[in-house]
Amino acid sequence: MKVLVCISNVPDTTSKINFTENDTKFDTNGVQFVINPHDEYTLTRAMWFKEKQGASITVVTIGNQSSEATLRKALAIGADDAIRVNAEATDGYFVAQQLAEVVKNGGYELVLAGRESIDYNGGMVPGMLASILDYNFVNAVIGIEVIDSKVVVSREIDGGKEIMESSLPMVLGAQKGIVQETELRIPNMRGIMMARKKPLTVVEPVEAEEMTVAQNFEKPEAKSACKIVESVDELIDLLHNEAKVI
């Protein structure tokens, strides 16, 4: 089975969020970029397909050269090879079109992506990709089994989960829960050394339409100071009469 894992290169979760150029660009100064957490969980699950079912694992990102460090980390975790599409990932549909090209050229049957990236939180790419490819699709996936060409997934829903059955070829939007926290892998020295030798192919983007354009950013309004309350009576009174939420 050929598995493609889509990786988004995002600011570390503790990053300070600031903007430059009249609030039109994210300020990357001093920001550490990492594998998007949902993608990291997903990649970890993919390693199981490799180790237990002999699947090959390719990772792909749409990004400029600076995103290669993140791809190398994915290789160090255990992916077999990597592809970087040399373009800025701006509009979700643009990204999905680039990924669709990679999937077609590589003949991938199972495409795994994180449910959303933690920077723009678009949650668009997996579904758009499935639509473009006309692959079967499930989102918010927290468990996957592949038996021959049958795919059984569990999907998180409000207040529980549901089990869905489908077949390859398939795109899945996965999220935290797909593996246990303790299963996440920190690349060891050997993995890092091997990652340097694994193929990382750079391809140029195909022509594709951008349907949305990010203009400027705004920060939320500064919040007034927290009211420290001494007693539960006072708290109930404030929640009822001032905040009007109970």
Next chain:
Amino acid sequence: MSILVFAESSEGKFKKVALEVTSYGKKLAEQMQTNLVVVTAFVEDTTPLAKYGAGKILIGNSDGLKTSDAMVYADFLVAAANQENADVVIIDSSVNGVFVAPLVAAKLQAGYASNVVALPNSLSPFVVKRKAFSNKAFNNTEIKTATKVIGLAKNSFGLFENPTESSVETFSPDLPDGRVNRTSVETASGIVTIADADIIVSAGRGLKSGDNWGMVEDLVEVLGAAIACSKPVSDLGWRSHTEHVGQTGKQASSNLYIAIGISGAIQHLAGVNSSKVKVVINTDAEAPFFKSAEYGMIGDAFEIVPKLVDKLRTFKAENG
């Protein structure tokens, strides 16, 4: 020309988010001087939609709708958008909403903005404000295509009554067979879900063990709230993963969020900051959560929470 809203139902009733997208759709239709059409399925009583401004209501009645394949749902919405000549399609941000919206957008070749929090800043160019960076910023996004899809962030716009005479039609487009089939569902019955809750009571590692949640459950019960937890709590197996809120968990966008023994790490706050009023109960006055909360109590949760439960029971008895 029209605005098309998808109103989601659950067990034959409209979800609150369905009324919120309808409210939004009505205001947008006014702003764009066009009509609002609401499409729905599996409900008989559509009066709530009329109350929030639906001029025309389409009730889906295709056999294909019994599927669990989101692609088929997307085809259904695309058929409605085409029939009504929709300029803008509006979908909520529930688990189903975010599942189907990108499919609809791709099928319609429409630009899609998710997590939208307000009416467009301008119509030409068409610019909407959306949440980005896990609630730490907003981005104004231009949608350039003729047809547009908007994913409305939950609890960001509110409900606005707008009683309207509405016409109701059945809508039965031909739909393909689903290729994804649900084989079983596990849901806890009789609980308020984080997605639907007006009030969320959440607790963290400060509770010290999975055995100490009785008082949290009591508070949940008296407030009619949903229960939630911080990430380490679910990683430690004290509570289920389905209750984990934050950047890598569920989004908590309730009116009231009560955080008990939660420090307020940046990843936790990222997922709860869009709640309107936050209350923190923590022994440590320096805990970062106090900077994000509206109200705080410094002290031991094991003393405060049981007292709060008692007093709230009395309060509820007096105030109904």
